[in-house]
Amino acid sequence: MKTGPIIMDEMPEKAHKKIHNVSFTFLALVVGVVLFFISQTVFALFALDDEDSPTIFGSDETFSEVTLDKFLGHDYCGTFYIWLSVESNYGTVENYESAKNVKTLRGLADNVIITATPIIFFVCVFIAFRKADKKRFFAQNGWQLLMTSGIALLIKGIWTVIKHIYMMNAEQQYVTGIFENRRYYCQVYQIFGIPTLIIMTALITRQHSLNVQKKDTTANSKVLKVFAALVGTVSCAFMLIRLITRVYEIISCKTHDAMLPFYSELLTLPRDLAESPEIYRSLLIFRLLKDLPVFIAASMTVILLIRIMLSSARNEINTTQNMKRFNISMFTLFISSLIFNIMGLHEVNVLNEHFSGIYGSVVYTIGLRALCDPALYVVILWFVKTFVSIAGNVERQEQI
Numbered sequence: 001m002k003t004g005p006i007i008m009d010e011m012p013e014k015a016h017k018k019i020h021n022v023s024f025t026f027l028a029l030v031v032g033v034v035l036f037f038i039s040q041t042v043f044a045l046f047a048l049d050d051e052d053s054p055t056i057f058g059s060d061e062t063f064s065e066v067t068l069d070k071f072l073g074h075d076y077c078g079t080f081y082i083w084l085s086v087e088s089n090y091g092t093v094e095n096y097e098s099a100k101n102v103k104t105l106r107g108l109a110d111n112v113i114i115t116a117t118p119i120i121f122f123v124c125v126f127i128a129f130r131k132a133d134k135k136r137f138f139a140q141n142g143w144q145l146l147m148t149s150g151i152a153l154l155i156k157g158i159w160t161v162i163k164h165i166y167m168m169n170a171e172q173q174y175v176t177g178i179f180e181n182r183r184y185y186c187q188v189y190q191i192f193g194i195p196t197l198i199i200m201t202a203l204i205t206r207q208h209s210l211n212v213q214k215k216d217t218t219a220n221s222k223v224l225k226v227f228a229a230l231v232g233t234v235s236c237a238f239m240l241i242r243l244i245t246r247v248y249e250i251i252s253c254k255t256h257d258a259m260l261p262f263y264s265e266l267l268t269l270p271r272d273l274a275e276s277p278e279i280y281r282s283l284l285i286f287r288l289l290k291d292l293p294v295f296i297a298a299s300m301t302v303i304l305l306i307r308i309m310l311s312s313a314r315n316e317i318n319t320t321q322n323m324k325r326f327n328i329s330m331f332t333l334f335i336s337s338l339i340f341n342i343m344g345l346h347e348v349n350v351l352n353e354h355f356s357g358i359y360g361s362v363v364y365t366i367g368l369r370a371l372c373d374p375a376l377y378v379v380i381l382w383f384v385k386t387f388v389s390i391a392g393n394v395e396r397q398e399q400i
Contacts, residue, residue, distance in 0.1 A: 009132075009135040009136060009137055009138045009139055009212070009390070010212075011135060011390040011391070012318075012389070012390070015318075015386075015389040015390045016133075016135065016390065018386055018389065019129065019132045019133055019386055019387075019390055020133050022129065022383070022386050023129035023130060023132065023133045026125065026126060026129050027126065027129075030122055030126060066086065066093050066096060066097065067086065067093070068085065068086050068087040068092075068093065069085055069086070069087060070085060070086045070096075071083070071084070071085055072084040072085055072086065072089060074363075075262045075263070075265075075267075076262060076263060076365065076369050076370035076371075077260050077261060077262045077267075077370060078261075078287075078290075078291075078340075078344060078347075078367055078370055078372060079340065079341055079343075079344025079345075079347065079348070079364060079365060079366065079367050079370075080344065080347065080348050080351065080362040080363060080364055080365060081362065081363055081365055081369070081370075082262075082358050082359065082361075082362055083358070083361065083363075088177055088178075088358050089175055089176070089177070089179055090174055090175060090176060091175075091176035091177065095174040095175070095176070096174070098174050099171040099174040099175070102167070102170040102171045102174075110159070110163065113155065113156060113159045114156070114159075116152075117152040117153060117155055117156040118152075118156070120148065120149065120152040121149040121152050121153055124145040124146070124148045124149035124152070125145070125146070125149050127145050128142050128145040128146055128149075128387075131145070132387070132390055137205070137390065138205065138208055138209045138212045138213075138391070139209075139212060139213070141206075141209055142205065142209075143202045143203075143205040143206040143209055144202075146198055146199075146201050146202035146205065146387070147198075147199060147202035147203075147206075149198055150195045150196075150197075150198030150199035150201075150202055151195070151199070153194060153195040153198065154192065154195040154199070157191040157192055157195060158191075160191065160264075161186065161191060161264070164184065164264050165184050168182065168184060168265070177357075177358065178267045178268045178269070178270065178358060179265075179267060180268070181257075181268050182265050182266060182267050182268070183259065183265070183266045184264060184265065184266075185261045185262075185263075185264055185265055185266045186264070187261070187263070187264055187371065187372070188234065188235075188238045189238075189298070189372070189377075190371045190372065191264075192234075193377065193380075194380055196231060197305075197377075197380050197381070197384055198384075199227070200227065200231070200305065200309060200384070201383075201384045201387050201388070203220065203223060203224050203227060203309070203312075204224070204308075204309065204312045204317060204387075204388055204391075205387055205388070205391065206220055207220050207221065207224065207312050207313065207315065207317060208317050208318075208391040211315060217315065220313075221313040221314070222313075224309050224310070224312055224313040225309070225310065225313050227309065228305075228306045228309040228310055228313075231302065231305065231306065231309075232302060232303075232306050235298070235299075235302040236302070239295060239298060239299060242295075243295060246284075246287075246288050246291070247288070249284055250281065250284045250285055250288065253271070253277070253280055253281045253284055254271075254277055254281075257269060257270050257271055258284055261372075262370075263370065263371070269359065270357070273355045273356050273357045273358075273359055273360070274354060274355055275354045275355070279350070279354045282350075283347070283350050283351070283354075286343075286346070286347060286350070287347060289343070290339070290340060290343040290344065290347060291340065293335070293336040293339045293340065294336045294337075294340055294374055296332070296336065297332040297333045297335070297336035297374055298333075298336075298374070300328070300329065300332050301329040301332065301333060301377070301381075304325040304326075304328060304329050305325075305329065307325060308322050308325050308326070308388075312388075317388060317391045318388060318389055318390075318391040322388065323385065323389065326381060326384070326385040326388070327385075329381055330378045330381050330382060330385075333374040333375070333377055333378050333381070334374070334375060334378050336374050337367065337373055337374040337375040337378070340367055340373070340374065341366055341367055341373070344364060344367070345364060348362055348363070348364040
């Protein structure tokens with residue numbers, strides 16, 4: 001049976017060498033992750049004795065075995081984390097036991113979503129890299145793989161939001177201390193940032209695929225413009241709300257407690273834990289100054305990404321200007337990450353020296369642990385730039 005000739009993508013040689021190296025690196029990363037989990041499983045099954053197993057996996061403890069100082073883990077806020085215990089979270093052993101018995105959304109749907117979506121993501125992205133490495137990405141609609149992986153992560157993010165809100169409301173009556181007035185905090189950049197960048201990449205590469213296949217790009221151009229408007233609106237609203245909130249907390253710090261973001265929760269920073277109102281206010285001002293470079297870098301990145309999407313909608317994809325926009329975004333995010341993490345050292349010192357209670361014994365960590373470090377998006381943008389750079393070069397110039 002005869003088959004038609006295999007159509008190869010036309011791509012810059014330099015970009016093809018880069019995608020080859022990235023493809024190999026991603027494969028090594030996937031293999032490393034798989035081997036890590038296999039080794040952990042083998043270790044758990046054969047290397048642990050009966051005395052070590054409860055330490056690693058926990059035990060079926062009885063009510064009498066639980067104490068107020070039982071360690072429950074860490075909670076991360078920017079560049080520091082706090083120590084959690086039964087006393088700090090629940091106040092009493094009774095509340096802790098009651099919270100453990102709260103019904104959750106764990107079940108078949110949760111297991112399928114939490115397990116399947118990462119697998120779909122890695123498989124689709126790996127196949128997309130392989131297609132690009134073999135110069136068959138645009139001719140064989142490789143954008144569909146990126147779109148599938150982006151939607152998979154989006155579904156996981158939405159489900160995580162639903163599950164977390166449900167869990168917070170269900171156990172709220174049992175928590176105490178800084179958790180008593182906690183509120184849900186939607187980390188838009190962490191939950192929706194990566195899926196948005198992958199979907200954006202899919203739409204841009206689809207635009208070039210349609211050009212390669214000599215098909216009409218009008219519909220995809222409109223989708224790119226709408227998506228750019230959506231990204232701009234949501235990003236602007238989120239950053240504006242957070243900035244206004246932070247400024248208001250400084251203005252009203254004598255009468256209201258500030259709220260700090262810990263993953264997907266806003267927890268109270270009680271005024272009575274500070275040595276004085278002046279120290280409390282100075283810490284809030286310093287935290288705003290520490291985060292200000294991130295606000296600026298994020299704003300610049302959103303604007304430049306919108307420009308990239310709009311130029312791609314005009315079939316100006318792999319241009320010199322778009323590559324500059326990627327580079328500027330990655331550079332500003334990297335610099336803001338350095339400032340953010342370095343200034344975090346002083347923040348930790350202020351908390352440990354001038355605050356008491358749970359905030360009086362915090363530990364420094366890099367922002368990546370709290371999933372709020374701009375450096376994470378430098379890596380993601382580098383992957384996006386790599387895919388955009390393999391599109392046939394268009395030398396139409398425009399101003400940044």
